[in-house]
Amino acid sequence: MAERSQPSANYRSWPVITALTIVSLPLLLMYVYLFLDTVTVKQPDALLPSGLTLNHWRFLWQTTAGKANIWQVTLNTLLFSACTTSLVLIISSMAGYVLSRLNVPARGFFLAGVMVLHAFPSVTLIIAIFIVLQMIGLYNSLIGVILVKAAIDLPLGIWLMKGFYDTVPWEIEMAGVVDGASRFRVWRSLVLPQVKPGIMALGLFSFLAGWGEFILPQVLAPGNQVQVLSVYLAGFLADDNNYDFNMFKAVGLFYLIPVLIAYALFNKYLMNIYGGGSKG
Amino acid sequence: MKSSRTLGLVMIAPAAVMIILFFLMPVVLTAVFSMTNMTTATGISGGVYQIAPNSLIALKSAMPEIAAEMAEPRYTIDEAGLTAVEGLGMAPGIVAELRAKHIGEVFPARRDVERMIKDLAERPSTREVKQTSEQFNRSVLNTRFDSKEQLFSALDNLGFKLTPEQKEIVAKTTYTGWTWTTENFSRMASSPDMARVLFNTVLYVALVLTLFNVGYALLLAIWTHYMPPTPASIFRGIWLLPRITPVVIYVLLWKWLAWDSGFISILMGKFGYLPKNYLLDTAYNAWFFVVLINGFIGASMGMLVFSSAMKAIPKSQFYASEVDGASRWQQIRYIILPQMRWPILFVTCYQTLSLLASFNEILLATNGGPGNATEVWALAAYHTALRNYAGNLEYGLGAAMALVLVVIGVTLSLLYLRVFNYGTLVAKPLIED
Numbered sequence: 001m002a003e004r005s006q007p008s009a010n011y012r013s014w015p016v017i018t019a020l021t022i023v024s025l026p027l028l029l030m031y032v033y034l035f036l037d038t039v040t041v042k043q044p045d046a047l048l049p050s051g052l053t054l055n056h057w058r059f060l061w062q063t064t065a066g067k068a069n070i071w072q073v074t075l076n077t078l079l080f081s082a083c084t085t086s087l088v089l090i091i092s093s094m095a096g097y098v099l100s101r102l103n104v105p106a107r108g109f110f111l112a113g114v115m116v117l118h119a120f121p122s123v124t125l126i127i128a129i130f131i132v133l134q135m136i137g138l139y140n141s142l143i144g145v146i147l148v149k150a151a152i153d154l155p156l157g158i159w160l161m162k163g164f165y166d167t168v169p170w171e172i173e174m175a176g177v178v179d180g181a182s183r184f185r186v187w188r189s190l191v192l193p194q195v196k197p198g199i200m201a202l203g204l205f206s207f208l209a210g211w212g213e214f215i216l217p218q219v220l221a222p223g224n225q226v227q228v229l230s231v232y233l234a235g236f237l238a239d240d241n242n243y244d245f246n247m248f249k250a251v252g253l254f255y256l257i258p259v260l261i262a263y264a265l266f267n268k269y270l271m272n273i274y275g276g277g278s279k280g
Numbered sequence: 281m282k283s284s285r286t287l288g289l290v291m292i293a294p295a296a297v298m299i300i301l302f303f304l305m306p307v308v309l310t311a312v313f314s315m316t317n318m319t320t321a322t323g324i325s326g327g328v329y330q331i332a333p334n335s336l337i338a339l340k341s342a343m344p345e346i347a348a349e350m351a352e353p354r355y356t357i358d359e360a361g362l363t364a365v366e367g368l369g370m371a372p373g374i375v376a377e378l379r380a381k382h383i384g385e386v387f388p389a390r391r392d393v394e395r396m397i398k399d400l401a402e403r404p405s406t407r408e409v410k411q412t413s414e415q416f417n418r419s420v421l422n423t424r425f426d427s428k429e430q431l432f433s434a435l436d437n438l439g440f441k442l443t444p445e446q447k448e449i450v451a452k453t454t455y456t457g458w459t460w461t462t463e464n465f466s467r468m469a470s471s472p473d474m475a476r477v478l479f480n481t482v483l484y485v486a487l488v489l490t491l492f493n494v495g496y497a498l499l500l501a502i503w504t505h506y507m508p509p510t511p512a513s514i515f516r517g518i519w520l521l522p523r524i525t526p527v528v529i530y531v532l533l534w535k536w537l538a539w540d541s542g543f544i545s546i547l548m549g550k551f552g553y554l555p556k557n558y559l560l561d562t563a564y565n566a567w568f569f570v571v572l573i574n575g576f577i578g579a580s581m582g583m584l585v586f587s588s589a590m591k592a593i594p595k596s597q598f599y600a601s602e603v604d605g606a607s608r609w610q611q612i613r614y615i616i617l618p619q620m621r622w623p624i625l626f627v628t629c630y631q632t633l634s635l636l637a638s639f640n641e642i643l644l645a646t647n648g649g650p651g652n653a654t655e656v657w658a659l660a661a662y663h664t665a666l667r668n669y670a671g672n673l674e675y676g677l678g679a680a681m682a683l684v685l686v687v688i689g690v691t692l693s694l695l696y697l698r699v700f701n702y703g704t705l706v707a708k709p710l711i712e713d
Contacts, residue, residue, distance in 0.1 A: 013511075016503045020515050027518060027576065030533040033543070037536075045546055087298075095295035102288035110292070112697060117303060119630065119693040121637030124658065124685040125306035127665040127678045128313055131324050132306065151302030154295060183284045184291075212526030215640050219666055230528045234644060237532060245536050252529040263524050267517075270524075271584070 038250040056250040068224040068232060070251075077228040077255075080146060080217070081210030087150035088157045088206045089199060095154075096161025097187055101173070111162075117155035123215060130219055140223045145216055152216075153209060157202050164198030165191065201269040208259055208270075229255045310686055313679035314465075318458040320673045327457020329425040335454045336421075342449050346440065353419035354438045355393035357382045364415040373402040374412065386439035387416075464680035473652070474660075481657040484570065485635045492575025493631040494624055497582025502612060504583075505590045516583065523580040531644040534573050535559065559646060563653035566646050570654050573641050578634075582627045589623040590616060626700065633692050637685055658685060 038056050040049030063069045098104055099111055129148055130139070138144030168191055176186035192199075214230040222231060233255060236248050263270065318324055331350055339347040357378060366375050377400050387393035390413060397409045404412065418438055425431040428451050435442060435450070442450065452459075468474050500519060504512040522530055537543045538559040545555035559569050597615050606614070639659040642648065648655035648663065655663070665678020 013507050016506050017511055020500070020503045020507075024515065024518050026537070027521065029543070030537060031521060033536070034529075034533060044541070045549055047543075047546055047550075091294045091298060094291040098288045098292040102284050102291070104285060104288035104292060110296075114299075115697055116690065116693040117299065119633060119696055120689045121633055121685065122303065123639070124637050124661075124682045124689060125303070125310060127661065127675060127682050128306035128309040129302065130666060131313060131318070131675060132309060134324060147298070148302050151298045154298055154303075158295060183287050187291075208524060212524075212528075214527050215643075230526055233528045233532065237528065237535065237644065245539075245541065248532055249536065252532050256525060256529050259524055259526065263520075267520075 034249055034253055034256075037246045038253050042246075056246045057254075059247060059251055060254070067235065068227050070232070070254075072225075073227050073229055073232045076142060076226055077211060077230075080142060080149070080213075080228050081207050083142075083146045084149045084153065084210040085203055085206040087146065088153045089203050091150070092154055092157030092161045092202065093192065093195070093199060095158045097165050097191065099158065100162045100165035101191075102183070114155050114158050118159050120155075122152040126215065126219055133220055140221050140226060142221060142226045145221045145226075148220065149210060149213060149216055153206055157206070160202055161195065161198055164195040168194045197269060200266065204262060204266050204270050208262060211259060307686060307690075310679050310683050313676055314683040315460055315462065316458045316676045316679075317461045317463065318675040318679075320671070320675075322456065322458040324458070324675065327455055329428065329431040329451060329454045330422065330456050331420045331450075331454050332422060332456075338453045339450065342453070343446060346442070346446065346450075349388070349440065350420055352389060353417050353421070355387040355390065355413060355416045356418045356438060357385050357393075357416055358418075358437075359383075361416040361418075365412050368411055368415075370404065370408055370412070371402045374400055374404055374408075377401055388439075390417075458676065461676070464677045467677065468680060468684070476652060477655050477657055477660045480653075480655055481636065483567075484574075484654075484656050485632060487567075487571050488574045488578055488635055489628065489631055491571065493578040493582050493635075494627060496575065497579045497627070498586055498620065498624070500579060500583040501586035501590055502616065504587060505616075506608070516587065519576075519583055520580050522577045527640045528644060530577070531573065531641060534569065534645060538569055560650050563650060566650055566654050570642055570646060573645055574635070574638075577641070578631060581631070585623050585627055586620060589620060593619055629692070629696050629699065633689060636688060657681065661685070 036049060039052060039054065041051040041053045041055075042049045059070050099107060099114070104110070133139040133144045133148075138147075172190050172194065173183075173186050176190045177183070181189075212230065213228075214234065217226075217228045218231050218234065221227070227235075229251075233248065233251055236251065333351075336347050336351055339350070362375055362379055362383070365378070366372075374397075378397075382396065385396075387396065393413045393416060394409050397404060397412050420434060420438060423434070425434060431451060431454065432447055435447070500515075504515050507515070525533075535542065538557070539545070540555045540557040542558075544558050545553075549555055558565050560566055593615065598611060601611055601615060637658050639656060639662060642654055642656060642659050643662065646654045648659055661678050661681035664681060665673055665675050668674070
C-alpha cells in the first residue's frame with residue numbers, strides 16, 4: 001500500500017533522497033549547530049565541541065550592561081504578538097463574514113481592494129508610517145507598532161477568513177434565520193464554530209509573524225523599554241567588536257523555541273496559509 | 281430587512297478604519313512626503329524664520345549687499361532700549377535727551393551710535409557709552425520669528441529697505457521648516473548612485489527569482505514528489521525552517537557560517553587558508569550570500585505551491601507513462617512541467633513584488649555592503665530616510681524612493697488581479713434581503 005501512494009513505483013527513491021540530503025546539508029548544519037553551540041564549549045578553531053556548559057545561557061539571569069533585561073524584552077514580544085493576533089482575529093473574522101455573506105454597499109470594490117492590499121508590499125509604507133507615528137505621538141510605543149502590524153496583516157486575514165466562510169453551507173444560516181435568530185447571533189453561535197480551522201490558521205500565522213517581525217519594531221519602537229526580541233538580537237548582531245557567537249545563538253534559540261513548538265504542534269493549520277500564498 | 285445591511289457595515293467598520301488609517305493613509309502620505317524636502321534638519325512639523333549664518337550664506341548669492349548688512353548688528357533707539365538704559369543708573373539726562381531727540385533713529389554700525397551718544401549734553405564716559413549702546417543692539421542674526429509677518433516687521437523696524445520680492449527671498453532662505461519641492465524626483469532621475477541601486481535591484485530580483493523561487497523550488501517539489509511520504513514530509517519541513525524562523529536568527533545563522541570566526545573560516549583553516557569574512561570580503565561573495573540567504577527563504581513558498589499542484593496531477597498519467605516505458609526525465613518533461621505553467625506564473629508574479637520590497641535580510645546580513653555593492657532599492661530608501669550614516673535623515677527623498685515601489689506595487693497588484701481573475705470569487709450572497 002505504501003508503494004501505491006508514490007507516483008511512480010517503478011523507480012527507486014534513494015537517488016533523490018541522496019541528492020536532496022546533499023543540498024539540504026548547509027541548512028541542517030546551521031540548525032544543528034544552533035542548538036549544539038548553545039550548550040557546549042568549543043575551542044576557537046575547532047569544529048567539534050569539547051565539553052558541556054550552560055554558560056552561554058547566562059543572559060537569562062544576568063543583564064548585559066547597556067542592554068535591556070531579557071525577560072522584559074520577552075514580555076514585550078509576547079504582548080506585541082498576542083495583541084496583534086487578537087486584533088487581527090477579531091477584526092478579520094468580522095470583516096470576512098461581511099464580505100462572504102452580508103450584502104453591504106461596494107462589496108465588490110472592498111473585496112478587490114483587500115485583494116490588492118494583500119498582494120501589496122506594505123513595507124514600502126514604513127517611511128510614511130514612521131512620520132505619522134511621530135506626529136501623533138505613538139512613536140516608540142508598543143501600541144503604535146501593534147496597530148500598524150495588525151493593519152498590515154489584516155488584508156491577508158480578511159481574505160483568508162472570507163475563504164473559510166465561503167465553505168460553510170448556507171443551510172446552517174438559513175436554519176438559524178428561520179428559527180428567529182438575528183444575523184449577528186447566527187454568526188456568533190452558528191457560523192463562527194464552523195470556521196475554527198481558519199481561526200487557528202490565521203491566529204498561528206499572526207502570532208508567528210508578530211513574534212518574528214523585525215523591521216517595524218526596529219523603526220517604530222527601538223527604545224529599550226519597548227524593545228522586542230528581534231530588535232534585541234539585532235542589537236547584538238550589529239555590535240561588531242566582542243562578537244560572542246555562542247551567546248547570540250543561545251539568545252536566538254531562546255527566541256526560536258516557541259516558534260518551533262508552535263510549528264510542530266500546528267503545522268497542518270499553518271499549511272492552509274502558506275499553501276495559499278502568503279507574502280514572503 | 282435592513283438590519284443585515286447595518287450589521288454588515290458595523291462589522292466591517294473596524295477593518296475599514298484600521299486599513300484606512302494604517303494602510304491607505306500612509307500610501308497617500310508617502311506621495312505627499314515625496315513632494316517635500318523634509319529632513320531631520322527641517323523637522324516634520326512647521327519651522328520658524330531664522331536669520332542664521334548658513335541662511336546668510338545662501339542669501340549672499342542672491343543679494344550680496346543685503347546679506348552683508350544683515351550680518352552686522354543694527355542699533356535702534358527704541359523705548360525698550362531706553363527703559364533698559366534707565367535701569368543702569370546713569371545720569372537721568374542721558375535717557376531724557378535720547379528720548380527727546382533720537383527716538384526712532386537707526387544706526388547701521390556700533391561706531392555711529394556711539395559717536396551720537398558721546399555727543400550728548402551729559403557727555404557720558406567711554407564705559408557708559410559702551411553700556412548704553414549695547415542696550416540698543418537690535419541684530420536680526422539668530423533671532424527666531426514664528427511667522428513671515430513678524431520677520432518682515434522686524435526688518436522694517438530695523439530700517440532694511442526691501443522690495444516685496446526681496447522679502448520673499450529672505451523669507452525663503454531663512455525658513456527652517458520643510459517646503460514643497462519636486463527636486464526629489466529630479467535627483468532620483470539624475471543621480472548615478474540611484475542608477476547603480478536600480479541595477480542592483482534588477483539583478484537581485486532576477487537572480488533570486490529564477491535560481492531559487494522558481495528553479496530550485498521546482499527542483500525541490502519534483503524531488504519530494506518522487507519520494508516516499510515520510511522522507512518527503514521531513515525534507516519539506518526542513519525547507520520550511522527558513523520561512524518560520526524569525527529573520528534575525530536566520531541571518532545570525534548565516535553570519536555564523538560565513539564570518540571570519542565562523543564555520544567556513546574554521547573549516548578552510550584546516551586546509552591552511554587564513555580566516556576571512558566570506559560574507560563581506562568581496563562584492564561577488566556578498567552577492568553570492570545575499571542570493572542564497574533570500575533564495576533559501578523564497579524556495580519554500582514555491583515548493584509548497586508546486587508540490588500541491590503536482591499532487592493534483594492524476595496518478596494514472598504517471599502509471600500510464602511508466603507502462604509505456606517513459607524515463608523519469610520524460611515524465612518530468614512531458615507530464616509535470618506542462619501542468620506547472622500556471623503555478624509558475626503565479627509564483628513568479630507574487631514573488632517579484634515581495635522581492636522588490638523586502639530588505640530585512642539584506643539589511644541584517646550585509647547592510648548593503650561591501651561599499652554599496654548589495655544596496656537594493658528598498659534598502660536604499662530605508663537608508664536614505666531612516667538610517668543614514670550622515671545623520672541627516674532625508675524623509676522626503678526616502679519617501680520619493682518608496683513611492684516608486686508603491687506605484688510598482690499597486691500596478692502589479694492590479695495586474696495580478698486581472699491575470700488571476702479573482703472576479704469569480706465575488707459571488708453574490710445567497711440570502712438576499
